[in-house]
Amino acid sequence: MISSAAVDALDGAMERLTDFLPGAFTRQGPKGGRLVCTGLPVALLNTVRTGPGQDPRETGSLAEELSATGLPWSMQVRGEADPELTTLAARFGLTSTTRLPLLAWDAASLPGLPAALPADGTVRKLSGEDSGRYSAALAAGFGMPGEIADAFALPALLDAPGMTAFTLDVAGEAVATGFNVLVGGHVGMFNGSVPPRHRGNGYYRALVTARLRDAVASGARHAVTQNSPMSRPLYESLGFRLVETWTYLTPAG
Template identity: 65%
Template sequence: MTEWTDSTAGDEAVAAFHDAFDRLAARVPGAYTRHGASGARLVCTTFPAATLNTVCAGHELDLGEVEGFAEELARTGVPWSIQVRGDVDPALRQVASRYGLTGEVSLPLLVWDARPLPGALSPSVTVRKVSGVESGVFASALAAGFGMPEDVANRLALPALLEAPGMSGYVLDLHGEAVATGFNILVGGHVGMFNGSVAPQHRGRGHYRALVTARLQDAVVSGARHAFVQTTPSSRPLYESLGFRLAETWTYLTSAG
């Protein structure tokens, strides 16, 4: 069952989330988004992750609109999903099953309002923005942190993304080595936080907390008054310790494989 704790904050964060993906898709070759008249959305980033290529069902469910987008996205050949805010309508589940989407993934959407944050980092670490000329550095740290292939990491570290207005890639340097990553997208008064990772051998030392804190501080300086993030179970307690709270939980209907 979906837990709704703050519907207004959720609606605002969702609008910013969609705006962020519109902007992202405009910078990635082959990626695109499409908006339906009844509120459904198609998001195709081309990245090989089902939650990053999705048909977002609107609050006012239009099964025909959803299925039209599903048919279109299925033809792309990328892993994909149908994403729902709230409980999954049985009729929508039937649509998903016709496309082999019989698996299910739930992700929380956490939101944050600007507030004082912890102070200085350890002298041994530095969090900094990376420019497009350092896309290789960012990609290598992403690949190490997520255990992803280098070619996928390179697509997430395109100079066109790192140099885009309102988009910022970050690395945490430990003794001159980039060991953690993050990517912010600033949309109006919101900042979306993506691609947070730490290389396995450097986990459990407070580096991720330092990275998230620095990214939030930088976003606030740039005008953000709210933040949103989708987290894994392992990182959620860290975000909550910094003041993030649950707005809602999203369900992604995915391929069982």
């Protein structure tokens, strides 16, 4: 039940994001397959979800549709990919593997969160007027190209109801970023980053806890996120727990 709710919440958050990204769309197949196209040149952000036992014809049809966009894309599998899925993915050149955890958090953990910010830190909630500033902070934190950072910082996204971009500022500089998407009683947590020169100072932890508190104040009772091996221990120390692991079959290299 927890797994299903967390997956539905993440799906809902991605649907909301694609509503505001130019050319983006999602599609649900009648037999459970799912296509997400953000329009961004990042394989993990354009996916066909499938799994063991899924109808291979539907998966193949969705894969053909996403492949035809010319964007980098991946096949997303809840759990491990079986030989049939691996063979299908290989037909499209998806021969590398990445695994990401899906973590979930319950607001019952809220009293245990650290409350204090670093003495020199200020949390800011951004609007569309801050688009350029947020884009620059994302580019610095992730080391991503400016055009991708710009897409995540579109004014329409920053001003959308239930979506909030955050920075943690020190001496006027953004030293951590984050983006919350409210979906019913859940919040999806995205775009958490810290520039390399500011890591190890507790800024990321401080902003994650501030974002959770803000989401709960806005009505969320659960949070979901997918993150890297570097940030997963931090989230688990704040009460997040593993729901399931997803396998992404991605282009070679």
